[in-house]
Amino acid sequence: MTTSTPAPTSTPVLSSTPVLEAVDLVRRFGPVTAVDHVSLRIEPGQTFGLLGPNGAGKTTTISMICGLLSPDGGSVHVAGVPMAQEPLAAKRRLGLVPQDLAVYPEISARQNLTFFGRLQGLHGAELRTRVGEVLELVGLSDRAKEPSKKFSGGMKRRLNIGIGLLHHPDLLVLDEPTVGVDPQSRNAILESVEALAGQGMAVLYTTHYMEEAQRLCDRVAIVDDGRVQAEGTQDELIELTGGVDTIVLSGGGDVAAAEVSLRGIPVVQKVARDGNHLRLVVQNAPTAVAGVVRTVSDAGMNLSDVVIQRPDLESVFLHLTGKALRD
CATH class of the missing domain: 3.40.50.300 (P-loop containing nucleotide triphosphate hydrolases)
Incomplete structure (x- = not known):
């Protein structure tokens, strides 16, 4: 064109x-x-x-x-x-x-x-x-x-x-x-x-x-x-996110229970669920990811993928509203 x-x-x-x-x-x-x-x-x-x-x-x-x-x-x-x-x-x-x-x-x-x-x-x-x-x-x-x-x-x-x-x-x-x-x-x-x-x-x-x-x-x-x-x-x-990171968890098993468990740990600021994916707002994701993985595994979620993302507009939306952009 x-x-x-x-x-x-x-x-x-x-x-x-x-x-x-x-x-x-x-x-x-x-x-x-x-x-x-x-x-x-x-x-x-x-x-x-x-x-x-x-x-x-x-x-x-x-x-x-x-x-x-x-x-x-x-x-x-x-x-x-x-x-x-x-x-x-x-x-x-x-x-x-x-x-x-x-x-x-x-x-x-x-x-x-x-x-x-x-x-x-x-x-x-x-x-x-x-x-x-x-x-x-x-x-x-x-x-x-x-x-x-x-x-x-x-x-x-x-x-x-x-x-x-x-x-x-x-x-x-x-x-x-x-x-x-x-x-x-x-x-x-x-x-x-x-x-x-x-x-x-x-x-x-x-x-x-x-x-x-x-x-x-x-x-x-x-x-x-x-x-x-x-x-x-x-x-x-x-900048509104305060420099927080996003962790995206994908998998099967008891994703709903994993979501509930994540809401109970201090390192996780917000959680949004989209089907078999959980999107988390956290401070310093490389440090937090081990505890996050342990928590969801203990709750019965079978992880197939873990992705750490730097802040983007979707992170801002989640930070401001507490839900994923396409909810």
């Missing part, structure tokens, strides 16, 4: 103006508060990640940011334009790539892009040129004439991203764009995002895949239970 894209034709965002400023967003569904005073700020050229498990409130947050849901409290400005007061002007400054595919299966990739480009106000030679550029950017030039129903899931996702890019948005919002795609397509999507960021586009990227956030994002907000638990660069977030 090519990583080049032409200079945008839309009015550039001044560096002193954030591309996105969301302040104290609140959204309730009956008695449930899905988003609880979430604030985000994204600068030009920045890739900002919302990292959290399914159901954390990520999609509800971006639905308010994009004007698809009205917040019960708080405000959104896109490139300085208030979403509540000037929704059409604000929406013109962003491109949304939703979780659910928004393409027409019976028509070709080129026809899909042409249709959506017209909806976004592009016409004539400008539209034809831009469709060709986007097809090249998302790696679909050689399949441009085929109906999208013949595409793989990953190709459809890439076409979806292309639709969001047509009008040169100041902010591209990607909601879980790699869910359900094969590894090759997933890597192509991530390369596309990296290319866009390299060209100065601001990106808001929601994911529950820690490795995607680590690869792509300049700043990350860790979201759980509708709240931002922490926000910063990866190094800033990792």
